[in-house]
Amino acid sequence: MSVTSSPPPKPLVAQAASDLASRARWKPLEIVFWLAVLGSIFLLPSKHLILTEIAILGLFALSLDLILGYAGIVSLGHAAFFGFGAYAAGILAKYGIIKEPVLAMLASGLLAAALGFVTSFLVLRGSDLTRLMVTLGVALVLREIANQLDITGGADGLQGIEMQPIFGHFGFDIFGKTAYVYSLVTLFVLFLIARRIVNSPFGLSLRSVRGNPLRASAIGIHVNGRLVAVYTIAAAYAGIAGALLTQSTQFASLSVLDFERSADVMLMLIIGGTGYLYGGMIGAVLFKLVQDYLANVNPQYWQFWLGLGLVMMIMFGRVYGAVIATVIFAICMLTNLPFMQQIVFTIVVVAVLGLARAEILRFTSAITERAVAAQRQLKARFTRKTEGS
């Protein structure tokens, strides 16, 4: 080890640059994902209404991922910003303040960002528990304000919103195609910006703050400043998602500020996984499809199955948990048991699985290991072949 610093060898520098850039590189699966999204416009014209809702929820969950997945801020009141943006867009349109939808959407995002900035100072202090309480509190307060005010329409919701064509050109149609394309374009642009942000020096500093705030401040990072910044950005994203919902449905009700909305978006993100930006969107697709399917098959009790799925996913991991829950559900459906017996059957199965959890986990991790090894082998063979040819 030398005291004087000599310039490092060139190959090392090149390797370091490549290592640093690796996270920002586009992966093949990402391209597949967005091609599938693009394809949905043309291939699923009859599903545009629910797909629009999924795109909006995906954007909302992406917003939560920015604070939870990248900065480690837990929130049970993220609907505050979604709802604020939703009402802002509704009021802007209804009273003709900003008629053009894109401008109105951006304005709603800015208003939500302002609210995010102001309330961010509440989440700086304290543990995860205090953050949960504070964010929950802010959302409850806003909901009650929206309930009492005249301008928001109170419990009746904001009715009589008429949307002007986008850029004065593309009118909203009854099949929801314009709304869907509009939501997707917004989602994609905001995704690109988020992708840029999380792969920037600012994004890297957020990950360090999430990982170890004590050390982050010990290398000169103003931890609170970074948290305020990302909370404000995430609030803008959530506000834009809310604005899109109002604009595509031409209606805003108190449900945009419901506690359930905050809880659902948290579930979506956790189902899809945090900290890689796609989790929220994938989670929104799964959540909405499962919800839609279950509500059709089993309208009264669909939440029972959703709950079972979540518990299994926590107990046995995301993939195996979902498989186990699906098997239990399938057995109940195929045997056509009355609901009370379905409950008893499910509880017995869950209890048995719970007691055998250690054995099951050993079994599932063995499968995972084998799958990973097989994948590696396949990859090795594939690269050897391409090298040989």
Add this chain to the structure above:
Amino acid sequence: MAPVLETKGLVKQFGGIVATNDVTLSVEKGARHALIGPNGAGKTTIINMLTGVLRPTAGTILLEGRDITGLEPHKRVQLGIARTFQINQLFADLTPIETIGLAVSERMQLGRQWWRLVGSKSIVIDESVEILDRFNLADVMDERTATLPYGKQRLLEIALAIACRPNVLLLDEPAAGVPEAERHGILDAVAALPRDVTVLLIEHDMDIVFSFADRISVLVNGALFVDGPPEEVAQDPRVKAVYLGEEAHDA
């Protein structure tokens, strides 16, 4: 020589317990100053006050004559105080190149840039690689920090503080917990620190202290007990009593 870092009448109380009792300490520019004392003497408490993690109950802290007692931790880093931790405080999910690159870009005031991709400034990369190379971390620079061997993590702990390019470096037991085989790597790194960096070392191991320090302060029960050059401190009967007493107790 002018003092770089000074404390005047520093006191820290936790409830009824006095962790630091009227400590007036002066660290000379370029010094290799060691702060020693038995377990629970309050050494880490002093480091925490110097870096702004803890607020002193009374007293002042001066950096090059400037009062920094009330300054936030990140501002002190920008003024040139960096530290390492007794127990590794690293970013488990980041790689060493990301970790060091982060510290270097923060020091260059580039850390708020959200529109530029990480790794697009060659000035940051060059310096980061140079530091990793100097601390023998270049071979593992793209591995997750959490998976590195303990000795490598310990080196990264020091390298990360150096990446802040400090005037004053506070080392909190740099060799703590390092297996014997990897120990010399850490000690070499400490010995090779640039001479213009002032070092305040907290250490239990007397071999390290006496081979490294040109000045030693002994802390007992939160108060400064003895302060002087190594040979003087080594001869001091009171210090011998404290350490012999402790050693006898340990045995």
